[in-house]
Amino acid sequence: MDLSNIENFRQLDSMGVMEALTLFPEQIKTTWTQAQSANIPQIPCKKVVVTGMGGSSNAAKLIQGLFEEDLKIPFAVHNDYGLPAWVDAETLVIANSYSGNTEETLSGIEIAKKLGANILGIATGGKIGEIVTSGEIHGVIISPGASNPPNFPKTGLGVSLGGLLGVLNKAGVLSISEEVLLASLKELTDIRDSWDAAEMGKWLHGGLPVLFGGRPLIGALNAGRNAMCEISRNYTQFYDFPEVNHVLIEATQMPELVKNNRYLFMESNFNNQRVTLRYAVTKKVLAEQGLSFHTYILKGKTKLTQSLELAHYCAWLAFYLSMLDGVDPGPEPWILKLKGELSQPVH
Numbered sequence: 001m002d003l004s005n006i007e008n009f010r011q012l013d014s015m016g017v018m019e020a021l022t023l024f025p026e027q028i029k030t031t032w033t034q035a036q037s038a039n040i041p042q043i044p045c046k047k048v049v050v051t052g053m054g055g056s057s058n059a060a061k062l063i064q065g066l067f068e069e070d071l072k073i074p075f076a077v078h079n080d081y082g083l084p085a086w087v088d089a090e091t092l093v094i095a096n097s098y099s100g101n102t103e104e105t106l107s108g109i110e111i112a113k114k115l116g117a118n119i120l121g122i123a124t125g126g127k128i129g130e131i132v133t134s135g136e137i138h139g140v141i142i143s144p145g146a147s148n149p150p151n152f153p154k155t156g157l158g159v160s161l162g163g164l165l166g167v168l169n170k171a172g173v174l175s176i177s178e179e180v181l182l183a184s185l186k187e188l189t190d191i192r193d194s195w196d197a198a199e200m201g202k203w204l205h206g207g208l209p210v211l212f213g214g215r216p217l218i219g220a221l222n223a224g225r226n227a228m229c230e231i232s233r234n235y236t237q238f239y240d241f242p243e244v245n246h247v248l249i250e251a252t253q254m255p256e257l258v259k260n261n262r263y264l265f266m267e268s269n270f271n272n273q274r275v276t277l278r279y280a281v282t283k284k285v286l287a288e289q290g291l292s293f294h295t296y297i298l299k300g301k302t303k304l305t306q307s308l309e310l311a312h313y314c315a316w317l318a319f320y321l322s323m324l325d326g327v328d329p330g331p332e333p334w335i336l337k338l339k340g341e342l343s344q345p346v347h
Contacts, residue, residue, distance in 0.1 A: 001323050001324055001326065003198040003201070003202070003320055003323065003324070004198075006018075008323070009319075009323055012322075012323060012326065012327075012328055013323075013328060013329060013330065014328050014330055014331070015149060015150040015152075015328070015329075015330030015331070016149030016150055016330070017149075017150060017155055017231060017319060017322075017329040017330050018319060019149050020147070020148045020149055020150055020155035020156070021155065021312070021315050021316060021319055023146075023147040023148070023158075024157070024158040024308075024312055024315070025158065025185040025188060025189055026147045026158070027144055027147045027148060027156060027157075027158025027159045027161075027162060028158040028161055028162035028165075028181070028185060028308075029162065029181075029182070029185065030142075030143075030144060030145060030147055030159075030162060031142040031143075031144065031158075031159050031160075031161075031162035031163035031166065032162040032163070032165055032166040032178070032181060033162075033166070034140055034141075034142050034143065034162075034163065034166070035122075035140045035142070035162070035163050035164075035165070035166025035167045035169075035170060036166050036169070036170060036178070038138075038139070038140035038166075038167070038170065039138060040120065040138050040139065040140065040167055040170040040171055041138060041171070042170075042171060042172040043092050043118050043120070043171045043172065043173075044172075045073065045090060045091060045092035045118060045173070046073055046090040046091070047073055047074040047075075047076070047086070047087075047090065047091045047092070048073060048074070048075045048076070048091070048092045048093075048094065048168075048173055049075075049076045049077070049078050049083060049084060049087060049091060049092075049093055049094070050064075050075075050076070050077050050078070050094045050096055050164070051077075051078040051083065051093065051094070051095055051096070051104070051105050051108035051109075052077070052078075052079070052095070052096035052097055052102070052105055052160075053079055053097075053102050053104050053105065054098075054153050054154075054226070055098060055153030055154060055156060055157055055160055055223075055226065056096040056097050056098050056102070056105070056122075056153065056160045056164075057077055057079050057096070058157060058160070058219075058222060058223035058226050058311075059096065059157060059160035059161040059163075059164045059223070060077045060094075060096060060164060060219075061077050061218075061219035061222050061223065062161060062219040062220045062222075062223050062307055062311060063075075063161075063164060063165065063168065063174075063219065064076075064077055064219050065215065065216050065217060065218045065219030065220060065307070066216055066217075066219065066220075066303055066304060066307045067174060068215065068216055069216065071173075071174075073173075075173075078108065079104075080104060081103075081104045081107045081108070082107055082108060082111055083108045083111045083112060083115075087111070087112065087115055087117055088115055088116075088117065089115060089116040089117060090117075091112075091115075091117045091118070092117070092118045092119075092120065092171065092173065093108065093109070093112040093117045093118065093119050093120070094119075094120045094121075094122065094164070094167065094168075095108060095109050095112075095119065095120070095121045095122070095123075095128055095137075095139075096122045096123075096160060096163075096164055097121075097122070097123045097126065097128050098123065098124060098153040098156060098159065098160055099123065099124065099125070099126045099153075100121075100123030100124060100125050100126020100127055100128035100129045100130075100141075101126035101127055101128075101344070103342075103344060105128070106127055106128070109121070109128070109131070109137070119137045119138075119139075120137065120138050120139045120167055120171060121137050121138075121139030121140075122139055122140055122142060122160075122163045122164060122167055123139075123141060123142070124141065124142055124143060124144070124159070125141060129141045139167070140163060140166070140167060142159060142162075142163040144156060144159040147159070150330050152330075152332065154226070154227065154230040154231055154332075155231070157223060157227070157311060157315070165181070176304075180304070181304075184300070184302060184304045184305045184308065185308070187300060187301065187302075187305045188300070188305055188308050188309055188312065191299045191300065191305075191309055192312070192316075195299070195313060196296075197313055197316040197317055197320060198320050200264070200294065200296065200317060201316075201317050201319075201320030201321050201324065202320075202324065203262065203294055204234075204262050204264070204317060204321060205321055205324045205325070206260070207260045207261060207262035207292070208234070208235055208236070208237070208260050208261050208262065209228055209234060209236045209237070209262050209264060209317075210236075210237045210238070210239065210261050210262065210263045210264065211224060211225055211228075211236065211237070211238040211239070211264050211266060211314070212238070212239055212240075212241060212244060212263060212264065212265045212266060212279075212282075213238070213240060213241070213265075213266040213268075213310065214240055214241035214242070214268070214271045214272065214275045215240070215271070215272065215275075216270055216303055216307070217266065217268055217270070217271075217298075217303075217306060217307055217310050218240045219307070220306075220307040220308070220310040220311045221238050221240065221266060221310060222238065223310075223311040223314070224238070224266075224310055224311045224313070224314025224315070224317075225237070225238040225314070227311070227314050227315035227318045228314055228317065228318045228321075230318075230332075231315060231318035231319055231322060231329045232317070232318035232319070232321035232322045232325070232329065233322070233325075233327060233329075234318070234321055234325075241271070241275045241278055241279065241282075242272075242274070242275055242278055244282075245278055245282065249282070249285060252286070252289050252291060258291065259291075261291065261292070262292055262293070262294070263286060263291060263292065263293035263294070264293070264294055264295075264296060265279055265282075265283070265293065265294070265295045265296070266296055266298060266310055266313075267279060267295055267296070267297045267298065268298045268306055268310075269298075270303050270306065279295075283295075296313065298310060
């Protein structure tokens with residue numbers, strides 16, 4: 001497919017995934033504003049846990065990595081039923097669910113109530129929306145409006161991210177100004193106008209993507225991997241530095257198994273200097289092994305912009321891969337089947 005012809009995309013993209021990705025900055029602005037206008041009090045706490053799954057969890061992981069060096073209290077992300085055993089009355093539990101019906105997240109709310117923990121809810125509606133509306137817990141019902149045409153979590157990272165950033169800011173866990181956020185989104189849009197995502201997508205096409213990154217962008221890398229899996233339907237792995245040097249290098253010795261791997265290094269000037277050196281040495285090793293790798297150098301001037309840039313770049317890679325494969329990136333037949341077997345709402 002000709003990746004310079006937008007009309008080709010529209011013919012294949014039945015649900016407007018491309019439009020949703022284009023509106024990623026608008027998604028963040030929209031739900032950030034909604035969270036800032038919500039009735040959310042300042043909540044003193046000694047630890048924070050965000051419970052959520054999939055895209056809602058990815059928003060939390062991105063924030064966790066981004067603010068890891070700044071937060072003075074533990075900040076954890078829980079991807080499961082229930083809650084960690086250390087949650088108590090001094091914990092702030094944030095239930096983040098795009099649909100508001102995620103059963104794992106709802107189970108955490110029930111346990112948090114019994115423990116006397118402070119609870120905030122974020123959702124577009126569903127059961128969490130109902131208990132926020134009733135006043136049982138504080139929180140915000142976010143609405144992406146026209147910014148997420150498919151209305152799927154996989155195309156709504158910005159929806160979850162803007163809402164969660166706004167709630168954390170309003171509750172006093174984080175301190176981020178709207179001016180800083182808007183400047184970062186403007187910078188992201190400028191970067192997007194000149195990046196090489198289409199060409200990188202062509203290089204990845206036909207291979208198995210393996211993403212490499214490091215702190216403070218590991219959460220963003222996770223979000224990027226999620227988009228690659230769900231939007232492009234390409235099996236994608238990710239590894240973080242320096243840990244990958246203690247795991248993967250000797251796992252490349254079976255050429256018939258790894259010859260189709262495409263190793264993509266997401267490099268940041270905010271990485272530890274030794275990690276930057278490890279990137280160079282690892283590339284040298286991969287070259288000696290005859291393996292295929294490439295580099296994307298993040299261009300954002302701040303950690304916030306680079307976090308958004310990394311996740312967003314991967315989402316566009318996923319879209320281009322879907323186009324090159326001739327596959328509509330929107331429908332989710334296997335998720336429908338899985339949720340049907342579990343008797344769960346789809347979104």
